[in-house]
Amino acid sequence: MKTSSVIFWGLCAVIFLIPLPFGGNEEWAIFAFEALTIILFGIHVAGLGLPRGSPENGSAESRMRFPRFFLILLAIFIFVSVFQLIPLPLGFLKILSPRAAGIYEAARQLNPGSTSASSFHPITFSQNLSLYELTKYLCYGLFGYLVYRYVATQKNIKTAIRVMIGAGLFQGAYGLIQYFRGSVDIFGWKNIHNIGSATGTFVNRNHFSGFLEMVLPLSLGYILSIVGTSAKKTARGLGEETGQRRHRPMPMRIWLGACPVIFGLGIFYSKSRSGIVSMMASFIFIIIILIIKNVRARGHLLNQKKFFGIVGLVLFIILFIVLWVGTKPVLERFNKEQMAKTGRTEYARDTLKLIKGFLFTGTGLGNFGYSYKLYEVDYGNGGILHHAHNDYLEVIAESGIIGGGSLILLVLGAFGSLLLKWMKRRESFVSGIGLGCLAGIFAILVHSLTDFNLRIPANFIYFMALYALGKQVILSGRGTHSPVEAEIKK
Numbered sequence: 001m002k003t004s005s006v007i008f009w010g011l012c013a014v015i016f017l018i019p020l021p022f023g024g025n026e027e028w029a030i031f032a033f034e035a036l037t038i039i040l041f042g043i044h045v046a047g048l049g050l051p052r053g054s055p056e057n058g059s060a061e062s063r064m065r066f067p068r069f070f071l072i073l074l075a076i077f078i079f080v081s082v083f084q085l086i087p088l089p090l091g092f093l094k095i096l097s098p099r100a101a102g103i104y105e106a107a108r109q110l111n112p113g114s115t116s117a118s119s120f121h122p123i124t125f126s127q128n129l130s131l132y133e134l135t136k137y138l139c140y141g142l143f144g145y146l147v148y149r150y151v152a153t154q155k156n157i158k159t160a161i162r163v164m165i166g167a168g169l170f171q172g173a174y175g176l177i178q179y180f181r182g183s184v185d186i187f188g189w190k191n192i193h194n195i196g197s198a199t200g201t202f203v204n205r206n207h208f209s210g211f212l213e214m215v216l217p218l219s220l221g222y223i224l225s226i227v228g229t230s231a232k233k234t235a236r237g238l239g240e241e242t243g244q245r246r247h248r249p250m251p252m253r254i255w256l257g258a259c260p261v262i263f264g265l266g267i268f269y270s271k272s273r274s275g276i277v278s279m280m281a282s283f284i285f286i287i288i289i290l291i292i293k294n295v296r297a298r299g300h301l302l303n304q305k306k307f308f309g310i311v312g313l314v315l316f317i318i319l320f321i322v323l324w325v326g327t328k329p330v331l332e333r334f335n336k337e338q339m340a341k342t343g344r345t346e347y348a349r350d351t352l353k354l355i356k357g358f359l360f361t362g363t364g365l366g367n368f369g370y371s372y373k374l375y376e377v378d379y380g381n382g383g384i385l386h387h388a389h390n391d392y393l394e395v396i397a398e399s400g401i402i403g404g405g406s407l408i409l410l411v412l413g414a415f416g417s418l419l420l421k422w423m424k425r426r427e428s429f430v431s432g433i434g435l436g437c438l439a440g441i442f443a444i445l446v447h448s449l450t451d452f453n454l455r456i457p458a459n460f461i462y463f464m465a466l467y468a469l470g471k472q473v474i475l476s477g478r479g480t481h482s483p484v485e486a487e488i489k490k
Contacts, residue, residue: 024457080403124364168215209275221436
């Protein structure tokens with residue numbers, strides 16, 4: 001087997017397996033992911049992956065240029081994350097982070113003989129936690145890079161997407177079995193959280209719904225790439241189909257049509273309010289940008305009406321089943337009493353106080369759970385809040401307005417850049433797969449306003465995979481045009 005195939009199938013193995021150990025939250029699962037990613041990257045660096053001069057290598061090299069602005073933002077985030085680990089003179093720390101310096105001074109006064117009596121202290125309160133989180137971030141980035149480099153042919157892209165959809169199908173089916181069986185046990189482990197909801201192999205229903213939010217649009221995009229395929233197309237590159245359209249057997253068509261329905265039902269029966277809202281937001285996003293693109297293309301998009309019919313049918317089946325089974329368990333989660341118990345508003349208010357206290361430097365990656373206690377008001381919820389339930393606020397709290405702001409701008413800027421480039425493409429494969437990736441990213445970005453989905457390894461890995469696949473598909477085949485594009489240009 002070629003080493004490029006080893007890397008490709010290694011990536012596919014991670015994609016399928018990482019959600020199984022409680023969303024990848026087990027320490028051994030995180031270590032296995034990091035170790036495998038580093039090994040695969042080592043093979044790539046050694047030059048054993050893609051042979052020099054191969055079509056895949058040349059294609060990837062020619063498209064690897066990222067906008068300089070994005071590279072600067074990434075460099076700022078990494079610099080801040082590393083700088084937080086360096087012990088600094090207390091006098092210098094007072095200038096950068098007066099609140100952190102004050103805490104170190106108070107600790108020295110309480111216990112003069114402890115290590116806190118040192119005159120050098122890092123910005124982060126826990127170097128081990130920050131190094132642990134930084135390692136995960138770097139491995140996420142390497143994983144996304146490898147996906148971009150080695151999932152570079154139409155065949156490999158389709159295979160990777162099928163693996164992602166297959167993983168989602170398992171999660172969705174497993175979650176529905178849990179819900180209708182009345183037990184949220186995971187592989188025999190008794191889950192005492194979110195009883196009465198579908199969770200799949202995730203402990204938390206919100207993270208389960210977040211996972212399905214990403215694969216649901218991807219499955220719809222995959223369907224669009226199929227229904228948009230015209231017979232007897234010939235072209236070069238990922239953007240255009242080759243050969244005649246094959247007649248897909250009935251089981252395959254049923255499987256493709258059932259996937260988004262199962263994903264949607266899984267989200268509904270997870271009873272995740274944010275999950276349901278984010279799913280509906282992704283449907284609205286798909287409809288709006290397709291309409292805009294159709295107007296710009298002067299009505300030349302392939303089989304758009306058929307795709308709208310498929311989306312409408314999927315929504316109809318989901319809502320029909322939910323209404324048939326009963327909406328009360330789901331709607332109860334949206335009543336005022338249940339909404340008041342979430343604490344999201346209070347968490348956000350206290351997190352903003354934390355951000356103000358450590359505005360420029362942050363508290364250090366992975367330190368939110370400890371530093372939040374400095375500003376937390378007791379709302380009677382009990383326990384320790386380890387995450388802000390808002391990915392945007394949490395990353396700013398940990399990395400400061402400079403580091404965290406850079407990362408947020410990078411993520412949103414990359415999404416906007418891909419969306420603008422997708423609008424200009426007309427090929428059915430690019431339109432379909434690109435749309436699925438964009439809508440999946442959009443859904444999780446919306447959900448991240450009220451939860452910490454991107455702190456769950458499986459969800460962050462799929463998030464990176466969607467970006468990498470989206471960039472590969474949308475930017476591929478530049479300089480070639482599909483028959484539809486040629487007709488429009490006339």
